[in-house]
Amino acid sequence: MTTVAKPMPQPTAVSQPYWDAAGEHRLVAPRCRSCRTLFLYPRATCPACLSTDLDWEQLSGRGRVYTFTVVRQAAHPAFTEDVPYVLAIVELDEGPRLLTNVIGCDPAEVRCDQPVEVVFDDTGEVTVPKFQPVAG
């Protein structure tokens, strides 16, 4: 049986540091030096003030499940064997949100506002941040 590869991020000049950091198992986000806004996804300009004076900041990797869905029918053939899996928006303790997967648990046990922490998935050609439940 042929295996279909999962879509992998195609880093750009702007996003490369984000993916490089993930490869080192660090979760980072741009912070605006002008208005101090911390944001994801990485952009060339700050979404609060459009400044291009940005710096990368390491995050705690801790957050909570803002919302989620259990995907039961894969849209892409690469995910067929993964169903059911949890697609979630995680809100990091520092504020920014990202789309991700919650792994390492029964999908039926995932809840909104559940505390989670980052884990890095090195199985593809680009390391991607995912999240797993933490106690308390």
Added chain:
Amino acid sequence: MGELTRAAAVTGIAELTPTKSPPPDREIEIMAVLARDAIADAGLRHDDIDGLLVVPAGGMRMLFPSLLAEYLGLRPTYADQVDLGGATAAGMVWRAAAAIAAGQCRAVLCVMASVLDPARFARAFRSEGGGGPSLGFGEFESTYGPMGVNSSYAMAARRHMHTYGTTSEQLAKIAVDQRTNAMANPMAMYREPLTIEEVVNARLVVDPLHLYEIVRPCSGGAAWVVAAPDLALANGRPPAWLLGAGEKITHSNLVASPDVTRTPVVESAARAFAMAGVTPADIDLVSVYDCYTIMVLLTLEDAGFCPKGAGGPFVADHDLTYAGDLPVNTHGGQLSFGQPGIAGGASHITEAVRQLRGEAGERQLADCELAFVNGNGGTMSEEASLVLGR
């Protein structure tokens, strides 16, 4: 009252019956026939049309407005393409009225069509991961396996359930009442009776949304004419006057939504109602974008038909059918009428025009003077609201 209030009216409509199988014609040919029928329905002549608003077809990303004008033998003084996703149709109505109010044209033809081969759609959906690079900021999303926009609406529903206690049975009530409406609409694709039990026991496609809570793609199209006051009476039927309009865009990807349980309808509807000088309590017909059951519930809350978070009990306690106390999507909504691509959003306008004219047949409301129309695009990201009235 705003500057656009009664500056123009929707006067002519034409709409295809949605079909599961694609028609033999290309979109531009379908648009041409729809254009002919809408102009005739408006009681206007070919050379009265001096404005054109379109959704590009046939894969064209540029120069489509002039191509369609050429095909139709029109020489408009105003032409454009509009892209607000599912909010495009509603967005076109006020743009046309604004162009008329600015004196740039007097009769604007709005037209959109979608020819969809279900097998090809399914292949593209799979190969692009339900949208892939063409939908959203794929670099940060595709690798996590989203199911197109389905998963975005599922996540909005999940958070609403968590925060407000909304239930699947309450969401199902929306699909069921709209199905009752569709059973009185010969143009609707899905006209078999549907119960709340059937909705909640159907396949869970993307948790917590079940099969009948999700629109299914089809082919179709619609055209309508927005005309200046002196042309609006040409067909001798009651025009659907534009009384108020509002628009708001807050994000594109759901992850950038400030609050997934609160849509930009809050702002677009408030602006439309203020311009019209009416409130939700005055509305006779609610004709709002329903790509998913949750979208109807969020729209009712955010437009002010009920308090925030009270949408679940509200839809359970009110009869949303054409015979009910708060008629919603009397054509069946896109959930039962069908979603012919981008033209799905137009069905909320054509139905409002039929009801305001008194031409809705078996499902005609006894006294329909004011309609609230909402178009919703992307992931509850683009909203265009209209108040139409006699």
